[in-house]
Amino acid sequence: MGAPPGYRPSAWVHLLHQLPRADFQLRPVPSGFAPREQEYQQALLLLAALAGLGLGLSLIVIAVYLIRFCCCRAPELPGSKSPSPGGGCVTWSCIAALLVGCAGIGIGFYGNSETSDGVSQLSSALLHANHTLSAIDHLVLETVERLGEAVRTELTTLEEVLEQRTELVAAARGARRQAEAVAQQLQGLAFWQGVPLSPLQVAEDVSFVEEYRWLAYVLLLLLELLVCLFTLLGLAKQSKWLVIVMTVMSLLVLILSWGSMGLEAAAAVALSDFCSNPDTYILNLTQEETGLSSDILNYYFLCNQAVSNPFQQRLTVSQRALASIHSQLQGLEREAAPQFPSAQKPLLSLEETLNVTEGNFHQLVALLHCRGLHKDYGAALRGLCEDALEGLLFLLLFSLLSAGALATALCSLPRAWALFPPRNPSALCNGSRLSEPLLPARLEPVSPPRSFPGCQRRPH
């Protein structure tokens, strides 16, 4: 009858967790999550550095390709009818690359929103846990105050009224002792009081960081979208300056894409290490930060049949004391009320206080039970390890697609640009020049049939 089935590591977590990792000396590093150990930090940095390597390689490939294209160009015979070979293929491959880039942007938007969903699930779970913890503190404080007030006023009045009959005074004193015992037991239940760690603060910090992460990604995605669209526009309008500017921008976005890919890969791997066995790490961290006993933390973080409620003893003792107060008050009402009419009022008021205290006690039992807080813990883990990790993997896919697409576009754009015709002031379409992508043959009905050797290799 513990909590319902909670968080289970997904297949992605297992897969990423099994990737080999190494430190700067290329010695293997164990894949347990240990963000404070230097070896583990080095392994993550090395992973991020792989993206830098990828960027360097792709820049070298682009540079070699373009240099070869510029220097090894076959000399064109003036007046020759043979078209610049590969022209169609170059432009279409550029368009295809930009389309792939756009698909990647769509995936990136999805991944960004998924990550943001996961993190907001984490922070809402933290807020909910904070609400439960402060509700416990508040309820304990209120109940203890109410009991103390009853002891100070009604029970004192009662003892004064009944002072002629010592056995009734003894019963009232017994009720006072029990009430003080209940107050003392209850005070021990406010376990989060004075703990330096506030889930509210953690939730706010997480939301703050996430807000900026989300915004940075949206800006990157919009930048890439604009680059793709303006490049397409530049190709359509055959505007050299637009294509040149967009080539430079593509280079910038390529660098940003590789950079974000490195960050995402390191974050995904670290998250998978954390998510493959979160309980141990979280238990240790919380114990360090809060100084709470491991009984209490185990109860809330594990919440299964094997872990007994650390407050069971206190709850049972309080419950028995409350019942005993009730029977003592009932005895007093039977014995004293007929003889001392002025005892009626404080007795009724005491019974009212007792009823409220019993109601608060049941609320406290419900709040202290591990179900609620463990459910928040499960929701936080699911947000982080399912939604946020999935979002990170989609962002990784976006970075990969966009790096590939931009590298292809960077190879093709200068070639496409070199093939643009010279400016022709008469070629205006409502004030703007638009190339005609598909209609070359109809336009020159008298020109000789054209051949499109297209992708054939050029002789050197």
Add this chain to the structure above:
Amino acid sequence: MGAPPGYRPSAWVHLLHQLPRADFQLRPVPSGFAPREQEYQQALLLLAALAGLGLGLSLIVIAVYLIRFCCCRAPELPGSKSPSPGGGCVTWSCIAALLVGCAGIGIGFYGNSETSDGVSQLSSALLHANHTLSAIDHLVLETVERLGEAVRTELTTLEEVLEQRTELVAAARGARRQAEAVAQQLQGLAFWQGVPLSPLQVAEDVSFVEEYRWLAYVLLLLLELLVCLFTLLGLAKQSKWLVIVMTVMSLLVLILSWGSMGLEAAAAVALSDFCSNPDTYILNLTQEETGLSSDILNYYFLCNQAVSNPFQQRLTVSQRALASIHSQLQGLEREAAPQFPSAQKPLLSLEETLNVTEGNFHQLVALLHCRGLHKDYGAALRGLCEDALEGLLFLLLFSLLSAGALATALCSLPRAWALFPPRNPSALCNGSRLSEPLLPARLEPVSPPRSFPGCQRRPH
């Protein structure tokens, strides 16, 4: 100290809820959610029918445009050098429309996954509620059985052992009465026992329907993606048959898009009506289906300070009876154990049973508290009214974009197709013909300068 802030209707809910609605006689219909009333059903059907009207209008516009294009074509002079005017604009507008369609598809994928997320949140909340309700039943059953067993065996043995001393037998009889009273009180707490409504069944039904809805949308999105990509391919390769097939497919997808738009609009409006004030409807429906008292349902669905715990009385009585059993057993242990050593064993066993019963009682108090079930209710509402509604609105946007894009493509495709050059077997690019979108001028260095009147109006 009730539940933390729960579900609040979003701005979208308010906006959609305020739209005017009318029945078939165009009389205004109140916007409260009443799916069983004929007027309300008619209002939703009318809303869905608006999409049919939109489809009809867009088909008429396309037909008029194409007929005008076919019949009012200006006769071309053979050998004239003027290019077919508007050709570039036609193809580029077709490409732009298809790009808008692709963006719409991305939005559709996002909306579909968001809706699916919302519905799966709803069904996981239902599963969690089912777990809580069956845990209550199970715990009550187990505790009652354990108490009955203790009464039948240990207390009977105890009475037999102590039969020489009547006051001790009377104490044991008192404990038996109290235990029977506790068992009876506890049985009244299993409030969901015998209720014909199973949240598990509802969750399974919801997941079943959602699975097919999700699949249908994925198929529609993939179909539209394929149509867009193959149309682009057809334009690039200037393949007449591909463009004709894709024109027909576009028409089919246009009809599907308008159909889905009607369904989405009706669903979004109905959902907004439900979400603007879900408590009343859900309370009435649950009361009808389960026959539970409104006290209990109000407690769980509202869960605020104003509604008192309907089980408070039973819980307090049980708690007092348990404490009284405890004090009677302690009295017996003091009095009887020294005189009757054979009473030791049943007394210890009874105390063990009492401890377990008190532990179970605390669990029961926690499970019965409205916090847990109300949190599930809030999660279900948030899933349905935030994520699922947001997803539906994205799907609506997808349908709008794709209807617009496909209508534009349907206007442009036949014109682009009519402008394709006749097949030329020599124009091969590695076995496939590729048009050259941007390089007309370089290819014909000797042809006279071409003008691109493009978007200029053709004379009739």
